[in-house]
Amino acid sequence: MLIAESSLAPYASIVIVIAVAGVIAASMLILAHAVRPALKGDVKDSTYESGMPVIGDARRRFNVRFYIVAMLFLLFDVEVVFLWPWAPVFHKAAATGEAITTAGGQPASAGFLLAAMGVFAVFLVVGFAYEWRRGMFQWD
Amino acid sequence: MENSLLTLLVFVPLIGAVVVAVMPKELARVVGLAATIVTFALSLYLIPPFLAGGEASQAVEVFGSAYGEKLHFVERLTWITGGSFTIEYFLGVDGLNMPLLVLTTLVSMLACLASWNFNTWKVTKSIKGYFVLFLLLETGMIGTFVALDFFLFYIFWEVMLLPMYFLIGVWGGARKEYAAIKFFLFTLAGSVLMLVALVAMFFYSGEAVSGEPVASAYRDGVTLTHGTFDLIELATNETIQDYFGSAMFLGARFAPVMFIFLFVGFAVKLPVVPLHTWLPDAHVEAPTPISMILAGVLLKMGGYGFLRMCYPIFPTGGEFWAFLLAVLGVVSILYGALCAMAQTDFKKLVAYSSVSHMGYVLLGIAVMTHTGFQGAMFQMIAHGISSPMCFFLVGVIYDRAHHREINRFGGLWLTMPKYGTMATIGFFASLGLPGLCGFIGEVYVLLGTFEARHTFAWAVPCAILAASGVILTAGYVLWLIQRVYLGPEKPEYAGYPEASGREMAILVPFAAFCLLLGILPKHMLFDYVNGTLEQIVNSVLVATQHATTFAAGL
């Protein structure tokens, strides 16, 4: 096949996933539309068909604390992502006892890698201490 | 002393300024006057070396055969250096700047004396600041005249603007802010093109000496040989001169472009119509002593720049623009005179008469004859004596009447006979009455213009028009004298006191110089300047003739 020979071959699977996702979503909508009974009326058009009254617009203001919590989540949760690639590299270096070669072509020993993550952790702790002291973790 | 006289001259006022700044304010004017007197006395030491010359031809020999070979009191030190870039502290005096220096110190001294009644001015704030700036201004003016390194000259030229700006702007009249800013902006706008010329001349002279075009050296990564800011070297080094004559700048010939860049800067100062509009405003708003300095010294810097830079360094440029310059000169003469005639403000009239008189300087230089140059030089000195005197005469009456409306005056001669006599001498000198200083300069310029009729076809019409300027001058001066000094005594001025001793001490030296210059022009001026002027004219003529034959050969 043409795709198999071209350089785009590795991307074929992604295209297939997108296509399947599209087909499934479209078929669900179409099926639901075709199968369900068509009823109209005030109750049917209300937001919550179960009868719960609507208390306001969806675009209402939230307490600013929500945003702060969201940011704190980003800071502390996403930072964990950085630990992941570091862990296997450090494991390799520590297990073999040999310096591994970084992308820049320079050797990095296990100690160096540990120190690097230490610096990263210090920054996290500093940030944590700062936020604690500033009262970011208090709701009121 | 011989070796560091010029440095002393430049820095004595500066030291005076520092002393004024630290002394109590009661002593400010005493210290200021003392500093200007010392400077004046020092400047008299400049004269002896020039006394040896007798006849003009002898003077040339005394000065050596070429321009710049006979400089006196030369001081040369390296100031800023780095690689191929050297700025020197290079001072020297020749026939061109010596008379202007003495004029500067004289006018400064008398203007300082004119500031003596500071406490009676309308604006009396900070007497110390006034005298500090006054002395700084004197340093700037002297520095501009003695600097022979273009970069140093440029710095003095610009620095001089600062004290002048504040002197007009702080101690001036009703529209002082407008006048000060206008003065500053006009001069600065003129001098930025001079900055381009300054740097371009530096690189082109380096190019001339190394024989390597700048652009190609730049592309090939070659170190350039030294260029120079030395004004004498630029004018006399034949390699540089030849190269300046033939090089191109932005697709045009180098010499005419650079000439006009420099010309604009000097023309604002001179001032040449249409770049003169700052002058009436500045004069009207400035206090009397500052007007004296402005008219007596600052305007001369324009003419000095032409004679020191434009013509010796770019003679072919002078030839190229001769017609335009002469026309501008004639327009200045006539337009200035007509404007002066229309004024009702006493000070503005004197200001416009300055425009008219400096037009003669431009015309005399533009025709490039020996007589024309002599006339221009003489006119500068003569105007440097007569116009400060006229401004002071206005100041004296303003101090008493507190207005300057010409039509409200009358019969002042009867009220103040001594003052009236002085006023007549001053205004007649300005008019160009034979026997007084204004006459010689104008006649020489007109003669020089006629002399150029073989070179330039337009010389005769220009001379005729310029001569008619003399009649206009007579018109407004006589009319002025009639309105202000003649006629019946007016009751509102009846009680005015006669000119005081201090005022006479200022007016009498001016009047004496008016007479001396008018009666003994040779001994008072020409003996000193002819040698240098002749060298400049000769080099200009040689260069332009060379240029003509070169063009014919092509």
Added chain:
Amino acid sequence: MTTAMYLTQLSPELCLLAGACLVWLFGVSKHAGVRSLMAPFTLLILVAAMVCTAQFGRPGSAEQPVGLLFTDLAYYVRWATLSVGALLLLVNWRTPADREQGEFFGMILCSMAGVMLTASANDLVVLFFALELVSVPTYVLVALSRTDSRASEAAVKYFFLGAMSAAIMVYGFSFLYGVGGTTVLAGAAGHTLQGYFTDAGAMSNYAIIGLVLAFAGLSFKVAAVPFHAYVSDVYEGAASPVTAFLGFVPKIAGFVAMAKLMSVCNWHLPEPLVWMLWIVAAVTMTVGNVLALLQTNVKRILAYSGVAHSGYMLIGILVGPTWGEGPMHDGVAAVLFYIVVYGVMNLGAFAVLATLSIKGRSVETLDDLAGISRKAPLAALAMAICTFSLMGFPPTAGFMGKVYLFSGALSTGERSLVVLAVIAVINSAIGAAYYLRIVAACYLREPTADHQRTGGIAPRFAIAVAALAMIALFIRPIDLVTQAKHATQSIHTQSSSLAQSPPAPVKTLTAAK
């Protein structure tokens, strides 16, 4: 490369960043006494960084760490940042509110570390990171500088436009990575972008797009047209001491990054790009001056004057460095000299505004300045010196800076650059008009309001140093110029290690004529 070497070479930057962490922590202390010590503590950190620079910062033959290249350029920029930064710190001594001491000074330290990293960055990623480290703290500084809504508005504007410019720039970097296949800028070994541009001969269209976008992003940092629109509002909105900071720190980073990008392509840009920069330079200086003429708020005047000054400095970037001894022929050395001079004189002018107030509000408009020569003669004198220096008027360093910049352009003999220099001198004459209005307000007008002095001794000391430096650098500019010259020569050595032929800037322009 051992870890120890790595750390010593980076010690000035590490010093600043570690210091920033400490300042942040101590800044939230419960004790007011500790909080009030943050400014002196920050000064101590700057001094420590200076000691580190003097001790370890000299470029040697030592092995270079990944992504960084410690050259004379980095050495110069480190000293420039730390010394001008110390003055800026003095000006900002009392700017932050009591409870925001830590945040404020920590941000200042981070921003300075970013400038220093920009100068030694040798990798597109590091360069981008360093530039963001410069910018992000400045957004915070603007917001923290005062409590009124104008500062918040300014900060938000600055942040969004800055984020956009960063996106543009990093998009450009991605193109450069795409064509070159590497993010390493230059170096003797391995595959580098500079090597790519040297070998490639003609530049590909993608590389041109990349450079255009990168320069567009950097234009925001230096406030060049068409990315200048934010300056007036941001400068006006922020407190004057912070504005002084904004006038120097992002600008030096932007110009150093521009010089780096130019050296990566061996100062041999394709013709359209050269013309683009030419037009940007000409328009920037003209637009800056003309808009400044129309203002009555001194901070806005100085903001637009800063735009004009960026235009002048772009000339130096266009001229590029040349091989030669003299400082007169070197555009980049002129820029490096000028940016320091500009930083100091700009700082002096804003600091004067910061130290005077009328009825509790700081002095901002020309009318506010009226007659301060009566009330505060020394402040007025310093304002006059700094203003005349901005005007490029002797006897001040601004004049020497302009002479170096313009003579660099004239020395090339290239017609387009000579024309640009002529446009620049005409512009500097236009500029004189609004600078004179500032001086006129200080000296020629009568006082209309009752001025109080604010800010304490530290800003006044900084003002005095700035004014004296302007005079001193006029009398003796050569030491600083020589250092700047060394810095550009290090760019050269960097270039010439790979480029066989000497750089041939704007050659194409001559061919076009």
